[in-house]
Amino acid sequence: MMNERIAKVRDYIQSRGEVSVSELQSLYEGYSSMTIWRDLKQLEEQGYIRRVHGGVISMQTAALQIEGVYSKRARENTRQKIAIAKAALELIRPGHAVYMDAGSTLMTVANHMGNDRYTIVTSGANIAIELSQRHTCDVLLTGGQISENTLSCSGAQAEAFISSINIDLALMSPSGFSLRTGFTSGSQSESLLKRAVISKAAKVVILMDNSKIGRSLPFTFANLSDIDLLICDSPLPKEVSAELKEQGVDIVVAEG
Numbered sequence: 001m002m003n004e005r006i007a008k009v010r011d012y013i014q015s016r017g018e019v020s021v022s023e024l025q026s027l028y029e030g031y032s033s034m035t036i037w038r039d040l041k042q043l044e045e046q047g048y049i050r051r052v053h054g055g056v057i058s059m060q061t062a063a064l065q066i067e068g069v070y071s072k073r074a075r076e077n078t079r080q081k082i083a084i085a086k087a088a089l090e091l092i093r094p095g096h097a098v099y100m101d102a103g104s105t106l107m108t109v110a111n112h113m114g115n116d117r118y119t120i121v122t123s124g125a126n127i128a129i130e131l132s133q134r135h136t137c138d139v140l141l142t143g144g145q146i147s148e149n150t151l152s153c154s155g156a157q158a159e160a161f162i163s164s165i166n167i168d169l170a171l172m173s174p175s176g177f178s179l180r181t182g183f184t185s186g187s188q189s190e191s192l193l194k195r196a197v198i199s200k201a202a203k204v205v206i207l208m209d210n211s212k213i214g215r216s217l218p219f220t221f222a223n224l225s226d227i228d229l230l231i232c233d234s235p236l237p238k239e240v241s242a243e244l245k246e247q248g249v250d251i252v253v254a255e256g
Contacts (some may be wrong), residue, residue: 005028005031005039006042006043009024009028009036009039009040010043010048010049012024013025013048013049013056013057013058014048014058015045015093016022016058017056017057017058018052018053018055018056018057018058019056020054020056021033021036021037021040021054021055021056023055024036024040024056026193028190040056041167043056044056046121047059055125066142077213078108080209080210080233081104081105081108081209081233082108082112083233083254083255084105084108084113084207084208084209084232084233085105085108085109085111085112086232086254087231087252087254088109088171088205088207088231089109089112089113089114091112091169091171091183091205091229092113092118092169093168093169094116094117094118095117095118095119095169096118096119096169096238097119097120097121097165097166097167097168097169098119098120098121098167098168098170098171099120099121099122099162099167099169099170099171099172099197099201100120100121100122100124100127100171101122101123101124101152101170101171101172101173101194101197102122102123102124102125102126102147102150102152102153102190103124103150103152104150104155104172105173105207105208105209106122106124106127106171106173107124107126107130108178108209109171109207110120110127110130110131111130111136113131113134113135113137115136116136116139117136117137117138118131118136118137119137119138119140119141120137120138120139120140121140121162121165121167122139122140122141122142123141123142123144123152123153123154123158123193124150124151124152124191125146125151125152125153126151127142128141131177139212140161141153142157142158142161142162142167142193143156143158143161144156144157144158144159144161144189144193145157145189147187147190150187150190152187152190152191152193154187154189154190154193155189155193157195158193158196159192159193162193162196162197162200163196163200165200166200166202167197167200167201167202168201168202168203169201169202169203169205170197170198170200170201170203170204170205170207171205171207172194172197172198172204172205172206172221172222173206173207173208174208174212174221175205175212175215175217176212176214176215176216176217177208177212177213177214177215178213178214178215178216179239179240179243180216181216181217181220181225182220182221182222182223182242183206183208183220183221183222183223183227184215184217184218184219184220184221185217185218185219185221186217186218186219187219188218188219190219191219191220191221192219192221194221194222195221195222198221198222198227202227203228204222204226204227204229205227205228205229205230205231206222206227206229206230206231207231208230208231208232209232209233210232210233210234210236213237215238224243224244224247224249225247228249228250229249229250229251229252230244230249230250230251230252231252231254232251232252232253232254233253233254233255234253234255235253236251236253
């Protein structure tokens with residue numbers, strides 16, 4: 001049972017959202033810093049707070065921050081994402097094992113899927129939750145460490161899982177693309193997972209709105225020669241389109 005002191009500390013943090021350790025020490029002058037840290041450790045273990053650099057944050061506030069990052073991305077280019085998603089759905093066949101990348105574009109695909117029986121493999125925690133509520137979908141989540149920015153699981157556990165399965169169709173979404181660097185991601189672990197997926201997939205499809213063109217992030221997960229089809233929302237720049245065709249990559253323009 002939580003004692004009165006710890007309950008007061010918990011309530012104060014929850015009322016403020018985020019509190020520095022020095023603020024707690026000045027507020028509870030009668031307690032040693034060791035006592036306060038012990039209280040914070042107990043509150044963290046019980047799921048009330050999360051310790052951050054220099055202080056603590058309530059879990060409610062942490063959840064809102066995560067939602068804020070992802071929701072902002074989900075609201076961007078909504079019309080284009082819907083058009084791309086509908087084009088991608090035409091490629092999915094009942095009974096196939098389909099890998100769905102994490103991110104807001106693939107979440108749009110999940111939201112528009114019908115009720116046929118699918119086997120879906122995904123690194124997206126939110127996509128897994130959405131599709132698991134449908135009785136016609138068999139959903140496999142890769143597991144691994146989750147990113148607060150993309151809600152994606154990645155890491156050695158996820159890569160090991162992918163190595164154990166066969167994928168008929170992989171739907172991938174990059175954070176950036178340029179002819180020099182290829183398809184890129186801001187996360188090394190997510191990039192490594194994407195590479196593992198590509199190595200196991202019979203067909204690789206990139207879903208990308210044209211705002212990603214010209215962006216180059218640190219980690220390349222695929223070059224044009226690694227993919228079979230690119231679905232975009234508007235005609236590509238001539239030099240990009242020419243290079244795709246030279247590499248034998250098909251292009252679908254899904255204008256909404």
